[in-house]
Amino acid sequence: MIEIIELIKFDKDSTLPLYVQLYEKLKTLIGDGTLVCDVRLPSIRQLSKELGINRVTVVTAIRELEKDGYVYTKPGSGTFVSSSFIVTDKSMHLQSNLVLDEVYTQEYASLINNGQVSLTENSINFASATPTPDLFPVDDFKVALNEVLERDKGNAFSYQDSQGYYPLRESICRVLGEAMITCNPDDIQIISGAQQGIDIISKALLRQGDYIITESPTYAGAIAVFKSRGVQIADIELFEDGMSLSVLEYTIKKYKPRLLYTIPSFQNPTGYSCSNHKREQLLKLADKYDLYVIEDDYVSDLDFEGKKYITLKSMDKNNRVIFIKSYSKIFMPGLRLGFMIVPPGILGNVIEAKHATDISTSGLIQRAFDLYIRKGFWDKHSQFMYDVYKERYIKTINALDNNLPQNVTYKKPGGGLNLWLSLPPGFHVNKLASLCALKDIVFAPGKIFYSGNSSQKLNNIRLSFASVYVEHIEHGVGILCKTIELMEQKNESYRNLPIL
Template sequence: MKKYLVNLEGIGIPKYKKIAIHIKKLIDENKIKDGEKLPPIRKLAEELNVNNVTIVNAYNKLESEGYAVQKIGSGTYAKRKEVAINFKKKYSNVVRRISSEKLRNYIDFSGEAASSELFSVSSFKEVINKVLDRDGTEALVYQEALGYEGLRESIDKYFWRNSVDSDNILIVSGAQQGIDIVSKALINVNDNVVVEKPTYGGALTVFKWRRANVVEIELQEDGMDLDELEKVLKKNKIKCVYIMSYFQNPTGISYSSIKKRRLLNMAEIYDFYIIEDDYLSELIYNGDEYVSFKSMDTNDRVIYIKSFSKIFLPGIRLGYLISPHDFKENIQNSKVNTDIATSSLMQRVLDMYIKDGMWKGHIKKLNEIYRERYEFFRNALEALEEYVDFILPGGGLHFYVKIKEGLIDSMELFYQCEKDGVLITPGIIFYKNPKEGKEYFRLSFSQTDLYSIEKGLGIIKNIFKQCK
């Protein structure tokens, strides 16, 4: 009963509300388990030195807010219906707090971008100076609505072998802005949008903000379940399908060539667009050839989005978008209405970085370092096979792990890990329905060296042992 004790002194908030707030906090923190019976009204009233009506009102408030259920003749029971929703907010707050204060004290398995420690700052400074010497103040103030022409031409030449007209390339401030721009240009209220299940939480937020109807299709080991998608397409008009073609966030799954061709054919048959978020295709460790949906697109059905932030420097918010001809003007207008232009200086610096061959060298270095971490992480995860299952992504920067039934859910695991100095990403972050994904969590090796990987997975293993 000690955990129910709460300070009821002071004026302003009624006692029953204070009691309800305290019990809600205990439920959110899992100190009161889902389905756990709350103390009888008379017993708790005596413990807190209040009358029975106060406890009745407190329990009624908990029930009205979805935190309790009253069973006639049995009592009142804790209910965690909305805990996952609250957890998403708490998770964001915890990560923000740690990021700003004491991230270096943690083993960070939650990072999504390549480590800044692997980036040559001195080389970058040289490029900045070259750009400023060449362009002067023009590099700081001159803006083009589509983005710096030199960078757009370099993207076409070096990444697409001159197969994409640079006028179709739009420079954006990362993938998140790209998704937002496309949504504003393409999606109206109550339009149907298909996403992978699970998927990137930022995309879900954008589609919900546009008040679209979000339809989730399960992922298989080689991409979205296209049989299930076709059933949906036969019954509903779909505006677009959002996919991550390589090392999907969070699952690490990549699309097979068979599914790429089939999805492209379906887009033409059922008249929808594919939003291809090219997440981490530069980091392929298993020897597979990189082939994007966009490069296979003969019917102009793919809207291609690429962020440089994940593999360059996270603080340099740059990416690009390739539009289909039919939506080119709408998408470009959407970008102009959003923020007119992205940093002119950083665009020029990235352009020179690519032209001078430094980009190619940077990606080569990342592949060497992260391939080693990937292999090490895979072997270390195999030592946890008593507690978890996982698939091999073959590239990228993370593994998606499934906790075996009956051990612990990923929200509680997050709290336990955070307490022990380890950060993970719980699976519920990646689902439309916050009740799903509790058995999954994502582990990234982007910010961890081999020693930290071994130590961090050892801590997680100990938590699993205690649960078992």
């Protein structure tokens, strides 16, 4: 005990209050390992006496340490050091930066681990299509969370119905009504995010060796599910207005797939949208060939230019469409919440697959989100996110207009979170990624969005503006474009290495 006290010296010239100085000293002793896990701190009385400072000062410092997780108090026994908060700091740092959300693949991870792409606190992150944490409505959600705990007590933590908390399913139906989709709570399956929805549908409908049709390129997480299920992927090249209908019909006839996976509006990664005409035809093909269609409604709400695409689900007369919606983009990814509208013919299988997957989604989160919607917070927040994203979208488009090298092209999507830049064929995208990373700019190489089954374009990159602050966009896009030009000038643009 005495030793600890001897290590604490106050700086009399400091302008910092004594309690802050004590807080910092103790934090340092914990951080550098002098005070190890579960060591008991001297008592308030001892500290106060030995250090010659006021008791209130000591209490305040300890309280702050506890709040920040450096110490914990056992009633009646004293205050103890929480272990490993050095590691915590480190891991929290890593976490906020290394997380590449849905673009994670072992390949991309190795790119990062090899140091070819690195993310730091200063990175301008065009790789992540995920909102920044500052946008999350923590205060409103906290209100909902606490009200639910008050209202439901332990029931909030019981097993939930596998299909999902019924009142939340009701709330979702009401919100969907505003988006012109009619459904009732019995059609809704609550899921822990869109990724889980794809996994559950795969379990309910697909067996090893079955075929599935996807767009190419497409969401890497979907490819991962289908591969994990042992399913054969028949991928169809995606054009600016959707897949070619004749290729689609040809592929259906050839492989007789049970399922088609599509992101019709502001697709991930391309930002392309299927035309309304093609949507109608696609549904006709689904009817004709007895095909289920997963409509991954990634971000159709983020329609910045009044494109007014109609969801497949709202046109779905014959129950062919499984509509999947995540709250990760508009709300917050870490909640792990979303829902599906499931055709009655497969609902039983879907509920059983959900039960075998994780029994149910967290009841607390479901209940809190339900109350959040019922209180009108959701309407307010989705409008707010729309405005934030729209500003980032316009800024990115403008920056590209001002800076884009002649040999780089892209289609303005009119909405969503992603832009798909085409560099000249054979352009060394990995080298570009490395060079940009040196300047703290990261993006997602196009390659990771291909299943590898048919021809891939390796000269694309996905630029997502979801997590880049408006004030960094011009700078980030500028550096990206200049780096491309520089590579061209130095004749470093084209790969002379085997494809990574």
